[in-house]
Structure formats: C-alpha cells, structure tokens
Amino acid sequence: MVAQGGLGYLESARWHDGTLWFSDMTRYKVYRLSSDGRPEVVADVPGRPSGLGFDPDGAPMVVAIDDAQLLRLGNATPEKLADLAPVAFHPNDMAVDRNGRAYIGPQGYVFGEDPVGVSLVVCHPDGRIDTGGEDLIFPNGIAISGDGRTLVVAESFRAPRTRLTAFTVTDDGSLVDQRVFAEFGSPDTETIDGICIDSEGAVWAAFPWIGEFRRVRDGGEVTDIIRITPDTEAYPDGGAFAVDLALGGPEMRTLYMLISDTNPQRLGNSMDATGRIEAIEVDVAGIRD
Incomplete structure (x- = not known):
C-alpha cells in the first residue's frame, strides 16, 4: 500500500518531476505524494478537479469539471487559462503534450440520456481552442506516446463495445x-477509465466495474491483467473500482494504481468513496518527463 486514509474518489494519476500527482474529486483537492508517501495538498479546486497535466515550465494544470475551466495552479488563486463551457459539456480528463497543448475529453451528455458523440478539445498555449476527432462516446482517459506522435483516448461508454481510439498528432x-x-x-x-502509455507504446487501462488494470497492445492483445480486491474494512458495502494509473518510480517501472472503494449508488449520488493507492513493479518502463 502506497497511500490510504483521508482520500476519496481519485482520478488523473500523473508522474511528474519524481513524484506522483492526482486529483481527489470527493474532497476537491489536487495532491502529490511526499517522499515518505504522505499525500500533500497542492491546491483546493472548488470546481472539482479531474484531468491533470504540466506546461513546459512544469506548472501544474487541471480541469475543473463543475466550472468547465482549465486552470494553472501554483499561486494562491488558480489562474484561469480557458473557459471550456462553450465547447465542452462536463470537461473531464486531460493530457498535456511537451509543447503545452492540453487535450481534454468532455463527457458530452447527461448520464441516463442517450449518448452523444463529441470531439476532444485542444487548448493551445497561445489561448486558441480547437477540436479534434469526432463521434467519441464519453472520451475519458487520455495519454500521449513518448515520441508525441500518437494520442490514445478511452471511449468509456461506447456501445456495444468499449474501445481505445488512437490518433496521429501532427506538428501543429x-x-x-x-x-x-x-x-x-x-x-x-x-x-x-484512466489510461497511461509505456515506452513500448502499449496502453495500461483501468476497468472500474470489474476491478482490473490491463496492459493492451495496439490491435487489442492483452499482455497483463492485475485484479484488485475491495478494502472491506475501510468500506464494508463497496467494491474495488480500478480508476486510474501511472508509471513512475526511479526506473519508471512502478505502476501506481488509483483505487476507490465504493458502490455505484453511493458514487452516483455524492462521489462517496474511500481512496487508496497501490503499486506494483512491471517489466516495461514508462515515459520520462
């Protein structure tokens, strides 16, 4: 166990500058792990934080879901970089490339209603906002390959089969x-839910309803499966949701897994969950900053 206690529904695991960062959607905070494994609060985000990333100077950026804003953290008051409301209903997860471009996945529709296909939102460092892709159903976890040329996004609720969708990223x-x-x-x-890409271009993906993390190659071959179990002591009535993950550690071979113990009813009503982080060593390293 890497961390537990005092955490809620966790999202957006990111390894940056030698430490793990993540959002807590229940407690409206962004955290990073200290050297002794304690979660340290980086910022309070009243608009409910989700997707995390870092600009070329290393400043953290976060998507505030309820406010539909892209924020830069670091000062006493987060700085608004972009108003996403005109182009994105419930913006959620995000990946930021080495040029500072933020790729954001909007939920696109209200749960319980018919799914609506959407595009990704692309926020450029100069303030321009573009879109990319089409007919994506609940684009969620987003990751970019080590060479910056491939972006993969999870279509969480596409029916009849969920999928990972890939794009080629051009120079612009x-x-x-x-x-x-x-x-x-x-x-x-x-x-x-969340995904990350390793140095061989394979994707680690989180499957919350069944409590699994899987490593998948382009084409669909599953090479590894990690199954998690509920923490019934911390949350007696819940299951173990595999939410997100990131590769990090000294050799970039530590797979950090964000797990939330909850059940669908309580999660849907109030994001009620008990969060924890576990780690395992894997064979293929992740991508360094």
Missing part, C-alpha cells in the same frame, strides 16, 4: 487518422 497539434487501438466488452461491464 492536430489530430488525424482516427482509428481503433483496441476493443473490449459491453460498457455495462468493461467500461474504461
């Missing part, structure tokens, strides 16, 4: 050549 940040990276089962069981 545009997304072209939309294609299927891998397909899975029904969104009732195999919905996908």
